[in-house]
Amino acid sequence: MATDHAPPPPEASARLLLPQILPALVIGVGASLVFLGISTLAEKFQHVLWNNLPDALGIGNYSSLWMITMLTATGIVVGLIVWKIPGHAGPDPAEGGLGGPIQPLGVVPGLLLATVFVLAGGVSLGPEFPIIACNIALFYWLGRKAAPTVPGAAWVALASAATIGALFGTPVAAALVLSEALTNQPGPGSLWDRLFAPLVAAGTGALTTQLLAEPSFDVGLPPLDNPGFGDLLAALVIASLAAVLGLVACYLFPYVHGAFQRLRHPLVILPLGGLTLGLLGALGGHLTLFKGLTETKDLTAGIGTWSSGELMKMALVKILALLVASSCGFPGGRIFPAVFIGAAFGLSAQALVPEIPPAIAVSAAVLGILLATTRQGWISLFTGAALASSPSMLAVLCLASLPAWLIVTGRPQLELDHEGHSQH
Secondary structure, three states, X not given: OOOOOOOOOOOOOHHHHHHHHHHHHHHHHHHHHHHHHHHHHHHHHHHHXXXXXXXXXXXXXXXXXXXXXXXXXXXXXXXXXXXHOOOOOOOOXXXXXXXXXXXXXXXXXXXXXXXXHHHHHOOOXXXXXXXXXXXXXXXXXXXXXXXOOOOHHHHHHHHHHHHXXXXXXXXXXXXXXXXXXXXXXXXXXXXXXXXXXXXXXHHHHHHHHHHHHXXXXXXXXXXXXXXXXXXXXXXXXXXXXXXXXXXXXXXXXXXXXXXXXXXXXHHHXXXXXXXXXXXXXXXXXHHHOOOOHHHHHHHHHOOOOOOHHHHHHHHHHHHHHHHHHHHOOOOOEOHHHHHHHHHHHHXXXXXXXXXXXXXXXXXXXXXXXXXXXXXXXXXXXXXXXXHHOOOOHHHHHHHHHHHHHHHHOOOOOOOEOOOOOEOO
């Protein structure tokens, strides 16, 4: 029986793709430089706040008193930025994921300034959300000025891809994220045609970051080259349990956010949020501060140093800190803190059952946490595999993602709508 099939989309010609290379290269370099500039400034400021200043005052740089003082002060400064700086540091971060609505250009200075203080002050958030938002706003504006006939979505895709490539140090992460976004979008050419220019931008952004900063997701886990069935079983269980932990945070998110928002004024909300983060830092220790990637490397370097209970405490404190930071208006992303949460959770399981290889425990737990909090399947798999630094782990993680996805799909995620309700 004859059946009707939709005709395949026409292939884009090289004549259409070649002119996209130059703007993609420019945006790739520019997005990476914005990211590196903010990161470098934040790192230098962090050294002043957490090393030079307490040393000059004769105070322990990670004493409970200093952590509480610094996080509260960070809340006051960011509260002033949100209140007084034009653009108010952008939209409520609780409503943002990777991308989001295009922000006016006037939002960029205040948002970047607030991001520097968030990263330097020890808030449990990463740079991905504000950096992507700022680069989209900046390059969308520049692109529309330079080539007004080009659809605005093209500049958004290039800026997003370039920034994700710069953040992760590889264009693969950007390709995976964009493949989910572009699969169902109408347009001429195949998916690879539509990914062509974004991949150029992502590759350029990643290469620029690698040349200038040498980023790495290798956290020093002992390699596992030949995982067996026991390792697969451990990955299935750990990824599923981590997904449940992540879901608990997702269910709590609208309530924590609502409690802070009832205070109304940013100069009340953010200092109180900073004080709460300082108290959590005093409870969990200094490794539960900051965005989490460097602290994850410290965790894996000390395998066997902490007990299962200590590691679980760090995981729970960090996930509470992520909830508070995301709820009270600090601009920042959730992927990097989630990596630390997953690493601490996985190493806690490994400390209970030492036969589980650390690579299995950490990568599976990070996979589960990210699936629950982001619903980005590809980026969750990529991050878990990147932490393990073993190609043979990819098959294990693919299988481990299946029960974890069944647990999280259709349930609330760590993102709210404009009315403060959970998104599913």
